Amino acid sequence: MVTLYKQISKFVVAPVLLGFLLVPVSIADPGRAEQQKIVINAYVDGYVLPAYQSFVEETKQLTKKLKMLCEDRQEERLVDVQMAFTSSVLGWSRVLPVRFGPIRLHNRMERVFFWPDTKSRVSKHTSRLLQEFEGKDIDFTHRSIAAQGLPALEYLLYSSISRNLLDAEKPNCGVAVSISKNIYRIATDILAEWNGDDGYRAVVLSPGPENQTYRTADEALAEILKSTSEILQLIASSMLNSSLQGSPDDAKAKRAPFWRSDLTLQSLQVTLGTVKTFVLEAHFSSLMKKEDQGLGKNLIFELDQALGVFSDIHLKNTSWVELVKTPEGHAQLTYLTNPVLGAHNLLAEEISQAMGINVGFNSLDGD
Amino acid sequence: MEINRRAFLGTLLATSLIPLSFDALAIKNRSILLAPFRSQAGYFLGFLNRSGQLEAKIKLPWRGHGLAISPKIGQAVLFSRRPGRFAVVINLMTHGIQYEFATPANRHFYGHGVFSSDGKYLFATENDFENERGVIGIYDAQKNYIRVGEYPSFGIGPHEIILSRDGKTLIVANGGILTHPDFPRQKLNLYNMSLPSVFLIKRQE
Structure with missing residues (x-):
């Protein structure tokens, strides 16, 4: 297990080290070290592990509901499946801010969540699975990752072919069960690799000279800050802006994740709400000096501003695809990018500096 | 043209410029370095002498x-x-x-x-x-x-x-x-x- 994380450490330690070379902030304060440990512990045990545990349970339920549908193809069972799919997508949205650790091994992130999909690879490769289905569990080893995760399942459940799930002559239900099992297996593997004596939890919580990934608590904390700020950047720059395209007339709603199931907004709202919750519950502010505490409040303010937009939008009861095409909806979503980017900038720059940490480059940066 | 990269970067950091990259050329027998950089006022292209001093700059609407x-x-x-x-x-x-x-x-x-x-x-x-x-x-x-x-x-x-x-x-x-x-x-x-x-x-x- 430790060997596996050596692969990750190559990508993680180098930029963090560079950050320390440029801004050599080092505060050897035992009280601070203890407080860092408390924050990291709260993040891992209070957020990461329960969120993955829930995702495992949700995908298990989804597989169960799909099997029940395949055994008895009733309309109400399809509704049950779609509800379980919603829970799984929202469960995934909760773990989305964790962009390091076991999720980064074996292309797990892309296998669960193949996005963006500018070339319609999800529908093409999932259709191929339907054509080649032999009535037994699919071995995904040499299959496209576009057909392995939640977007592939979404295509089977919410596109023009979704009624085929009710047809016993069609392979759709069997393929859906296989995909769902695959997602459940990946979720289970991720959770298992976080747990255990030498799991990733132990790696994050035990920084030191012998630790291949995090030599100090500062490095572990930098990883958490970087991962959190990165998802905020991704939401604003890619998930929202790729659809908005500057004007309602140019908008491309289908660039967004989970547009078929109309779960785009709920998914984004859950991810942002999750960030707010763990920032508060892990007491990020406790790592800043008294005079910098206002930055923590600013972060919560920005996240609240963003979350407030969702409340206004939900009142309209308009689908994502329609919303981005209306001037008012487009304006609201464009506004939404501001507090999200504001929160990103606070975390990546001001708050991390106030904590005495330079988060270095994230995976969206580079040459 | 022979400018030590590390010493030059050190000079830039001391002048609080954040260079995004740089290229050099010799013109009229003196070395000039061109470096896109970022400051609180936005993005610029800077012309620097071999001591790292900013001789001129051009404001840019985007990051170079x-x-x-x-x-x-x-x-x-x-x-x-x-x-x-x-x-x-x-x-x-x-x-x-x-x-x-x-x-x-x-x-x-x-x-x-x-x-x-x-x-x-x-x-x-x-x-x-x-x-x-x-x-x-x-x-x-x-x-x-x-x-x-x-x-x-x-x-x-x-x-x-x-x-x-x-x-x-x-x-x-x-x-x-x-x-x-x-x-x-x-x-x-x-x-x-x-x-x-x-x-x-x-x-x-």
């Missing part, structure tokens, strides 16, 4: 990345950072912008380029993002940098491009990372990324 320099025609081209589509031509004598030009709408720059040795043509690494392939855009420096053609880069994500010493071969590094301007800077092919590669495009005699 790499430069192509041709002392022969007294011009430099600064490319916007990917996925930007814009570039500016700088007069090296006046330190002013002579032209601005852009890629076609279905291409964007990767931030680097190089002049032919006679300064007549500019070659820029670009992304043909809809077809998921890299190309080398060819611009005519004698005709206000109109785009006159392109070569395939034979890979994804061409980045740095240099000219061989004899001026006959373009050497292109394909980074292998697929991106699309709708998803700025997001790596879209980590699951099946091929190894970075280098291709040579040799001029026919």
